[in-house]
Amino acid sequence: MPRTQQQAANGANSSLKVIPTMPKSSSKGTAAAATSPANAPFTQAELQHWHQQMLFMRRFEEKAASLYQQKEIQGFCHLYIGQEAVAAAAKAVSIEGDDFITSYRCHALALVCGLTGEEVMGELTGRQIGISKGKGGSMHMFEPSKHFWGGHGIVAAQVPLGAGLAFAAKYRNDVMSQLNKNVTFTFIGDGAMNAGQVFESFNMAALWKLPVIFVIENNQWGMGTSVPRAAAGNLWQRGEPFGIPGEKVDGMDFLTAAEAFQRATAHCRAGKGPYLLEMDTYRYRGHSMSDPAKYRTREDVDAVKEQRDPIARLQKHLMQTFSMNEAEFEQVDDTIKAEVNRIAEAATTAPRPPASELFTDVVPE
Ligand SMILES: Cc1ncc(C[n+]2csc(CCOP(=O)(O)OP(=O)(O)O)c2C)c(N)n1
Ligand SMILES: [Mg+2]
Incomplete structure (x- = not known):
């Protein structure tokens, strides 16, 4: 599955935006030249990059959860913890100019699209440095220059908007050449x-x-309702009446997810229309911060963490394929935790928006 030079560049560059202090690989050999033998399209350096991106998402949201407990973050806050491979794999196969749009569970996708930690955490803590000047909060991250179109609190509202973004892309291709x-x-x-x-x-x-x-x-739950209680049939087949090809994919495995995204993007870029991927994933935390989670047991969640965790799985792949060792990953984790602490400090000490901002950025009467 060859990747274009543009995709390779995308994978190699975006960490600098999100994790500016990420250390160089300390693994043996020439990282950039080593390609995974497991039919994977990624070099060792790229896989390390995406592992670090997922770990950054995880540590960032763990910090957000603890800031929430301290009441530094208030209001809605939906964490993506457990689902990191889906956002990372999508970004990994994307090229410059591809658009991304999602629901309220949006922090991780915003980060991987290139919003800075300060812009996202500052928004969560209601500070002026936030991407929406601290006036939107968790569900309202949005940055057109990064092709990140939100962050939508109304369930499914982003879906017709996503089709609209694709219409614009097709128009630019077909009409504007x-x-x-x-x-x-x-x-x-x-x-x-x-x-x-x-x-x-x-x-x-x-x-x-x-x-x-x-x-x-498919993270198995819509608030406290399990998928089999809410949905008839298979989600991945729901495009069939319209002729949209669909697949069910292990969304807890970065490499499997990336390969599926590669098939989907190839289909779309060839002008064949839409593609549907049902990513089988899992939400480790509650629906939001106020979810008592009585609909599942701790053992259920622990079993998924133990057997399917996307970050642990990619780490294992890197260790087995490229002879990396535990200590190298611990060093990366320490660096990421320090970076997240620095971001949290900035996001809890920055000024709040002044009263003069109260009536700006709103639709005038
Ligand atoms: C139109 C609408 N109806 C209901 C809600 C309340 N609500 C918020 S999240 C949610 C569940 C959505 O679950 P899912 O689509 O599986 O996303 P997940 O939270 O698992 O990421 C509901 C019903 C809403 N925000 N908007
Ligand atoms: Mg769900």
């Missing part, structure tokens, strides 16, 4: 899959052959 063949990654929760506007979007996307990947993040 741009050649980059960009796609839109539209993330959808399993619960959101039962909303009518999803099927309206499928219809239009298929009819107009829009370059959109519908990424169903």
Whole structure:
């Protein structure tokens, strides 16, 4: 599965935006030249990069959870912990100009799209340095220059918007003769899959052959309702009536997810229309910070953490394939934790938005 030079560059550069102090690889050999033998399209350096990205998402949100306990963060806060491989794998196969849009569970995708830790954590803590000047909070991250289109609190609202972004990309290609063949990654929760506007979007996307990947993040729960209690049939087959190809994929494995995203992007960039991927993943934390989680046992969650954790799995792959050792990963983890602490300090000490901002950035009457 060859990757384009543009994709390789995308994978190699984006860590600098998110984790500026990430150390160089200390593993043996020439990292950039070593390619995984397991049919994976990534070099060792790239895999280390994506491992670090996922670990950064994890440590960042663990810190957000502890700031929430300290009441430094208030209001809604939906954590992505456990699902990191989906966002990382999507970004890993993307090229410059591809668009991303998701639900309220948006911190990790915002980071991997290139928003800085300060912009995301500062938004969570309600500070002026936040991406929405501290006035939006957890669900309202948005940065068009990074092709990150939110952050949407209304369940499924992002799905027709994602189709619209793909319409714009197709228009730029077909009418304005741009050649980059960009796609839109539209993330959808399993619960959101039962909303009518999803099927309206499928219809239009298929009819107009829009370059959109519908990424169903099946994390097994919509608040406290399990998928089998809420959804008839298989989610990955729900595009079938519209002729949209679909797959169910292990979304807890970075490499498997990336390969599926590669198939999906190739389909879309070839002008064949939308593609649907049901990512089988798991939400470790509650739906939001106020979820008593009585609908599942601690043992259920622990079993997934033990057997399927996406960060541990990629670490194991790196250790087995490239003879890396535990100490190298511990060093990276220490660096990431220090960086997250620095970001948290900045996000809890920066000024709050002044009263003069109260009526700015709102739709005038
Ligand atoms: C239109 C609408 N209905 C209901 C809600 C309340 N609500 C918020 S999250 C949620 C569950 C969505 O679950 P899922 O799509 O699986 O996403 P997840 O939280 O698992 O990421 C519901 C019903 C809402 N925000 N918007
Ligand atoms: Mg869900």
